[in-house]
Amino acid sequence: MPPLGKYTTAKEVVDHYQSNLQGKVALVTGGNSGISVETCKALALAGAKVILCSRKVENGTQTVETQIKVNGDSGYSVPNCDVVVKALDLADLSSVARCASDVLAEFPTLDYVVCNAGVMLTPQGTTVQGFETQLGTNHHGHFHLVNLLMPKIKESKARVILLSSSLHKNGALEKDDDWHFKSKPYNASVAYGNSKVSNLLHARSLSDQGVWSVSVMPGIVKTNLARHIATNCCMSCIIGCFQCVARAKNPAQGASTTMVACLSPDLPGKGEYLDNCKIAKPLTAVGEDKDGAWRKKVWERTQADVEGALAGGGVTAVNSMG
Numbered sequence: 001m002p003p004l005g006k007y008t009t010a011k012e013v014v015d016h017y018q019s020n021l022q023g024k025v026a027l028v029t030g031g032n033s034g035i036s037v038e039t040c041k042a043l044a045l046a047g048a049k050v051i052l053c054s055r056k057v058e059n060g061t062q063t064v065e066t067q068i069k070v071n072g073d074s075g076y077s078v079p080n081c082d083v084v085v086k087a088l089d090l091a092d093l094s095s096v097a098r099c100a101s102d103v104l105a106e107f108p109t110l111d112y113v114v115c116n117a118g119v120m121l122t123p124q125g126t127t128v129q130g131f132e133t134q135l136g137t138n139h140h141g142h143f144h145l146v147n148l149l150m151p152k153i154k155e156s157k158a159r160v161i162l163l164s165s166s167l168h169k170n171g172a173l174e175k176d177d178d179w180h181f182k183s184k185p186y187n188a189s190v191a192y193g194n195s196k197v198s199n200l201l202h203a204r205s206l207s208d209q210g211v212w213s214v215s216v217m218p219g220i221v222k223t224n225l226a227r228h229i230a231t232n233c234c235m236s237c238i239i240g241c242f243q244c245v246a247r248a249k250n251p252a253q254g255a256s257t258t259m260v261a262c263l264s265p266d267l268p269g270k271g272e273y274l275d276n277c278k279i280a281k282p283l284t285a286v287g288e289d290k291d292g293a294w295r296k297k298v299w300e301r302t303q304a305d306v307e308g309a310l311a312g313g314g315v316t317a318v319n320s321m322g
Contacts, residue, residue, distance in 0.1 A: 004277035009252040010042035013259035021048035030117025032063040038255035044081035053088035060085035074252040090141025091127040100148035115142040124186035129309035132180040138195035164215040169283040171197035201295040204271035212269035221254030
C-alpha cells in the first residue's frame with residue numbers, strides 16, 4: 001500500500017489502519033455536503049455509528065440514501081451503515097444547544113467530534129446572535145457545540161477534530177479588536193482567515209484542557225464551499241482560485257487528513273495542525289502561537305461573545321476588550 005499523502009482517499013486511510021470502530025460514536029457537522037459526506041461514509045465503513053449533523057434533516061437523510069448507502073461519488077457503498085441525522089445550524093446558538101442536548105441524551109458515549117461544517121467568503125452578514133457570519137458559523141458555533149458536549153467528550157476521552165484551512169494565513173486578528181467588522185469595511189477573505197485561524201487555536205486550547213484535539217487542513221477541494229468567491233473577492237483572487245482547480249482534490253481525497261486524525265494511533269493530539277495526512281507547521285505567527293497568548297485571547301473573546309449573546313447582549317462588550 002502506498003504511503004498516505006496528498007491524494008490519499010478517506011477509504012484508503014480506513015484500509016491503511018485496518019480500523020474497526022464497532023461500538024464507537026462519531027459526530028460530524030455539515031455532514032450532508034462536501035468532504036464531510038466522505039468523512040461520514042468512511043467512519044461508517046469502519047463500523048462507527050455516525051451522527052450526521054445538517055441544517056436540514058431532510059438534506060442529511062437524502063445524503064445517506066444517495067451518497068453513503070450507495071456508491072455515490074466515491075465509488076464504494078456502505079449499505080448497512082448506522083447513521084443518525086440531527087438538525088444543526090451553527091449560525092444559531094439555540095440550534096446548537098438543541099443538537100447538543102439531543103446528543104447528550106441519546107448517546108451514552110461520544111468518541112469522535114469532527115467540526116467540519118463551514119461557510120466561505122460570504123457576503124457581509126451576521127449570524128442569528130449577531131456575530132460576523134464566517135467567524136460566527138465556523139468558529140463560534142463549533143466553540144459552543146464542543147463546550148456543551150464537553151462532559152461527554154471528557155468522559156469518553158473523545159478525539160476532537162477541527163477543520164481549518166491554509167487560508168488561516170489571511171486572518172488578521174492581530175490588526176485590531178473589531179473581529180466582527182462592526183465599524184470597519186468588510187473583507188470576506190480576512191473574515192474567513194480569522195475563522196480558520198480561530199479553529200486552529202481552538203484545537204490548541206482544547207489540548208491545554210486535556211482534550212485530545214487537532215486541527216486539519218483538507219487542501220484545495222472541489223466542493224461548493226467557494227460558491228461566493230465570484231462576488232466577494234478581487235479578480236486576482238478569482239484567477240488564482242481557478243488556477244488551483246486543476247490540482248484540486250476531490251472530496252474523498254479532501255477527507256483523508258480528517259480520517260488520519262480520527263484513526264492514527266501515533267498522533268499525540270496536542271493541538272497539532274495536520275496537512276496532507278501528516279503534522280505540518282501553521283503558516284503564521286498567530287497560528288503557531290508559541291507562547292499560548294493567542295489561543296488564550298481567542299478563547300476568552302469567544303467565550304465572552306457567546307455568553308454575551310446568550311444573555312441578550314450580543315458582541316458589544318467583546319469589542320471593548322483589549
